[in-house]
Amino acid sequence: MADNSGSDEVGQNATRLRGVGVTAVGMAWARAAESQRPDRLFDDPIAVAIVERGRPELATLLSQAELPHAEEVGVERAPFDEQTATAFVEYAAVRTRYFDDCLSEACAAGCRQVVILAAGMDARAFRLPWPAETRLYELDQPDVLAYKEAMVTTMGVLPRCERRTVAADLTADWAAALRASGFQEGQHTAWLAEGLLSYLITKDNNALVSTARRLSGPGSMLALEVISASAIRNGPLAATAERIASFGAPWRSGVDDPAGWLAGHGWRARVDDPFDVAVGYGRQLTGWPGAGPTDEPTRWLVTATRDSELRPSP
Ligand SMILES: C[S@@+](CC[C@H](N)C(=O)[O-])C[C@H]1O[C@@H](n2cnc3c(N)ncnc32)[C@H](O)[C@@H]1O
Numbered sequence: 470m471a472d473n474s475g476s477d478e479v480g481q482n483a484t485r486l487r488g489v490g491v492t493a494v495g496m497a498w499a500r501a502a503e504s505q506r507p508d509r510l511f512d513d514p515i516a517v518a519i520v521e522r523g524r525p526e527l528a529t530l531l532s533q534a535e536l537p538h539a540e541e542v543g544v545e546r547a548p549f550d551e552q553t554a555t556a557f558v559e560y561a562a563v564r565t566r567y568f569d570d571c572l573s574e575a576c577a578a579g580c581r582q583v584v585i586l587a588a589g590m591d592a593r594a595f596r597l598p599w600p601a602e603t604r605l606y607e608l609d610q611p612d613v614l615a616y617k618e619a620m621v622t623t624m625g626v627l628p629r630c631e632r633r634t635v636a637a638d639l640t641a642d643w644a645a646a647l648r649a650s651g652f653q654e655g656q657h658t659a660w661l662a663e664g665l666l667s668y669l670i671t672k673d674n675n676a677l678v679s680t681a682r683r684l685s686g687p688g689s690m691l692a693l694e695v696i697s698a699s700a701i702r703n704g705p706l707a708a709t710a711e712r713i714a715s716f717g718a719p720w721r722s723g724v725d726d727p728a729g730w731l732a733g734h735g736w737r738a739r740v741d742d743p744f745d746v747a748v749g750y751g752r753q754l755t756g757w758p759g760a761g762p763t764d765e766p767t768r769w770l771v772t773a774t775r776d777s778e779l780r781p782s783p
Pocket of ligand 1: 489490492493496497586587588589590591608609610613637638639640662663664665668
């Protein structure tokens, strides 16, 4: 039987989430769905717990936020049509596994410092087999971190690395907060920005990747999801962008040339099309806006390495 002790605190914290903070719960929703598949690409018990234990609070949140599969928790209106909602869950699974692999590979190459920017309900600290002495920082808004903290405390799960949470605004001087939490500047570091960049304006994204480059030592890696600016502006993601904006988490920017953009900030990027990545995992992404065989990608999964020959822009 489910242990619901502590669920009041979880609930109180959940109902404080607003705007873009709610999107973190949406991602947990998608990861919980993937975790229940027999052929799952990963298993995320914290996402499952968020869905199972936080059901009443989630119903409230999702009714405000209009996230996919809201009807399954008793919300009348689904935000996206079923095809888009299914496509979101399928894509979220592939994206999650891709970044699991990026971080695991970085650690296999000797990295012991990991920074997850906008961690949301990211449970990697708890579910990936980190090498001994790995220290992992999770940055996000205070309310989002508080919600997750209440959930993991209630569950009694322990991280599989040294985990430090850092409440920070990623549009302000987050580097200072990270340093104050013990981050070792100049060390081999793996950075992750998953599901973040489109919520920030271009200026803040430029600062984000430049700062990560400045703080990084040789061998460092930056993994990130990039959404196409033209697909948001007037392409196949325009309708999705409108729906997302309607619950207070507008997409504020995109990028049309991820490799060129990152090169300007001192990172040499490998840019992967999620459809190809999915095939590598034995999956097909169907129904995603702009997903036809000849369509331009609307999103990319990117792994970049710190390049000492590329000089970051000031
Ligand atoms: C779509 S969620 C992604 C969360 C997580 N990376 C994942 O993939 O599950 C977006 C996250 O960005 C965070 N976020 C957005 N703007 C932020 C800001 N200015 N400072 C800190 N966090 C921010 C939100 O709180 C939320 O957790």
